[in-house]
Amino acid sequence: MTYRKKLIEVALPLDTINKESAREKSIRHGHPSTLHLWWARRPLAACRAVLFASLVDDPSNDLPEEEAKVERDRLFGILEDLVKWENSNDENVLGRAQAEIMRSTGNNPPPVLDPFCGGGSIPLEAQRLGLEAHGSDLNPVAVLITKALIEIPPKFAGKPPVNPESRGKIGNEGNWRGARGLAEDVRYYGKWMRDEAEKRIGHLYPKGPNGETVIAWLWARTVRCPNPACSAAMPLVSSFWLSKKTAKKAWVEPVVDREKKEVRFTVMTGEGAPRDGTVNRQGATCLVCDTTVPFSHVRAEGRAKHMEQKLMAVVAEDERGRKYITPTEQHVVFANKAKPSWRPEAELYGKAAVNVPLYGLTTFADLFTNRQLVALDTFSDLVSEARKEVYKDA
Ligand SMILES: C[S@@+](CC[C@H](N)C(=O)[O-])C[C@H]1O[C@@H](n2cnc3c(N)ncnc32)[C@H](O)[C@@H]1O
Ligand SMILES: [Zn+2]
Incomplete structure (x- = not known):
C-alpha cells in the first residue's frame, strides 16, 4: 500500500x-x-x-x-x-x-x-x-x-432524567437524545448540592460592603519579629500588587502603627504603585522596625507553630466585574467561626513534602484554612448524599 x-x-x-x-x-x-x-x-x-x-x-x-x-x-x-x-x-x-x-x-x-x-x-x-x-x-x-x-x-445516552422536577413536567417522555437526560440530572442534583451547601455553610461567607459576592480572601502569613523591642507580627508578602491591569490598578498599602506595633492593610486603587514586598531571596523584613530576618527564622517560627495569618484584602465580584476591598474585622470574625469536624491529617508526601514541611506544614490539613476545610468536608458529604437522592428518585 x-x-x-x-x-x-x-x-x-x-x-x-x-x-x-x-x-x-x-x-x-x-x-x-x-x-x-x-x-x-x-x-x-x-x-x-x-x-x-x-x-x-x-x-x-x-x-x-x-x-x-x-x-x-x-x-x-x-x-x-x-x-x-x-x-x-x-x-x-x-x-x-x-x-x-x-x-x-x-x-x-x-x-x-x-x-x-x-x-x-x-x-x-x-x-x-x-x-x-x-x-x-x-x-x-x-x-x-x-x-x-x-x-x-x-x-445514559437517550435515557430520560430521573429527578422529580423533570419527571413532573409534561413531555418528559420527549426527546432525550444523546446526553440531554443526564445533563438535566447533573444540573438538578448539582443545584441541589449547591443549595444544601449554602444552607449548611453559607453563614460562613459574608458579602462585600454592597452585597457583592466575595470570591477570595487574601491572607498574609505572619511570624513574630525577633527584635525583642518589637516582636510585632511580620506579614510575609512577596508582592502587594492585587491587579496591574492599566485601568484597574489595585494594590495593598500596609499602614504601620509603630506605637501599637501593628500593621493594618488598606486597598488602594488608581495611579501609583505599592511598596516592595516584605519577602525576597534573602529573607523577610519587619514592617514595624525594619529588622531583616533570614529564612531560617521564618522556618523555625513555622515549625514552632508560631505562624499566623492576617487578612490583607477581600476580592469581590458584581455585575461590573472584580473589585478589591479593604478587609473589615467582620470578615476575620466570620473566618474564625469555621470549625472543621474532620481534617485530612495524613502526612504530606511526594512533591508536596519538598518545601512546605520546612515551614512546619506537615499534613494535608495544614495546607488549607479552616473555612476551606469546612467547605471541602461539606461538599464531600454532599457527593454521597446526592447519590442517595438519585437512588431514591430513580
Ligand atoms: C498537557 S497534559 C494533557 C492535556 C490534554 N491533552 C487535555 O487537553 O486536557 C499532559 C498529561 O500527561 C500526563 N502524563 C505525564 N507523564 C505521563 C506518563 N508517563 N504516563 C501517562 N501520563 C502521563 C500528565 O498527568 C498530564 O495529565
Ligand atoms: Zn520588628
Missing part, C-alpha cells in the same frame, strides 16, 4: 483554528469540559481540527496541484465549520466531517488513543467525530475527569 499524505502534513487553516480556540475560552463556561480544572487542557477546537486533519487524506495524493488546491479549500471549509463552538453539536456539520473521515479511511477509521489524556479533550473530540476513543493518564484525577467526560455519558 502506498503511503497517503494526510491533510495535517500539508496545510491547515491555522488562523481560523487559532481564533476559535481563543474564543472558546471565554464561552465554554458551564460546558462539561469545565467540570474540573486540568492543567494545559487543550482547546476543543484545536483537538477537533487535529483529529480531522490527521485522518483525512490530503487531495495531492490523487490530484494535480491546481485541482488539489480547490479540493483542499473544500476540506478547509468543512474544517472551519467544524471548529466553531456553536457547531459542536450540529449534526449536519459533524456529519460532513465524519463522511470525509470515512472516505479517507475506507469506512474503517482507526480507534484513537491518547495515552496522556489529561482533561480528556482529545478522546472527547474523537468521540464527537464518531471514532472509537481510548485514553489513559498517570494521574488518577485526570482519569476520573476523562471518565466523567467520555465514559459515563454514553451509558
Whole structure:
C-alpha cells in the first residue's frame, strides 16, 4: 500500500483554528469540559481540527496541484465549520466531517488513543467525530475527569432524567437524545448540592460592603519579629500588587502603627504603585522596625507553630466585574467561626513534602484554612448524599 499524505502534513487553516480556540475560552463556561480544572487542557477546537486533519487524506495524493488546491479549500471549509463552538453539536456539520473521515479511511477509521489524556479533550473530540476513543493518564484525577467526560455519558445516552422536577413536567417522555437526560440530572442534583451547601455553610461567607459576592480572601502569613523591642507580627508578602491591569490598578498599602506595633492593610486603587514586598531571596523584613530576618527564622517560627495569618484584602465580584476591598474585622470574625469536624491529617508526601514541611506544614490539613476545610468536608458529604437522592428518585 502506498503511503497517503494526510491533510495535517500539508496545510491547515491555522488562523481560523487559532481564533476559535481563543474564543472558546471565554464561552465554554458551564460546558462539561469545565467540570474540573486540568492543567494545559487543550482547546476543543484545536483537538477537533487535529483529529480531522490527521485522518483525512490530503487531495495531492490523487490530484494535480491546481485541482488539489480547490479540493483542499473544500476540506478547509468543512474544517472551519467544524471548529466553531456553536457547531459542536450540529449534526449536519459533524456529519460532513465524519463522511470525509470515512472516505479517507475506507469506512474503517482507526480507534484513537491518547495515552496522556489529561482533561480528556482529545478522546472527547474523537468521540464527537464518531471514532472509537481510548485514553489513559498517570494521574488518577485526570482519569476520573476523562471518565466523567467520555465514559459515563454514553451509558445514559437517550435515557430520560430521573429527578422529580423533570419527571413532573409534561413531555418528559420527549426527546432525550444523546446526553440531554443526564445533563438535566447533573444540573438538578448539582443545584441541589449547591443549595444544601449554602444552607449548611453559607453563614460562613459574608458579602462585600454592597452585597457583592466575595470570591477570595487574601491572607498574609505572619511570624513574630525577633527584635525583642518589637516582636510585632511580620506579614510575609512577596508582592502587594492585587491587579496591574492599566485601568484597574489595585494594590495593598500596609499602614504601620509603630506605637501599637501593628500593621493594618488598606486597598488602594488608581495611579501609583505599592511598596516592595516584605519577602525576597534573602529573607523577610519587619514592617514595624525594619529588622531583616533570614529564612531560617521564618522556618523555625513555622515549625514552632508560631505562624499566623492576617487578612490583607477581600476580592469581590458584581455585575461590573472584580473589585478589591479593604478587609473589615467582620470578615476575620466570620473566618474564625469555621470549625472543621474532620481534617485530612495524613502526612504530606511526594512533591508536596519538598518545601512546605520546612515551614512546619506537615499534613494535608495544614495546607488549607479552616473555612476551606469546612467547605471541602461539606461538599464531600454532599457527593454521597446526592447519590442517595438519585437512588431514591430513580
Ligand atoms: C498537557 S497534559 C494533557 C492535556 C490534554 N491533552 C487535555 O487537553 O486536557 C499532559 C498529561 O500527561 C500526563 N502524563 C505525564 N507523564 C505521563 C506518563 N508517563 N504516563 C501517562 N501520563 C502521563 C500528565 O498527568 C498530564 O495529565
Ligand atoms: Zn520588628
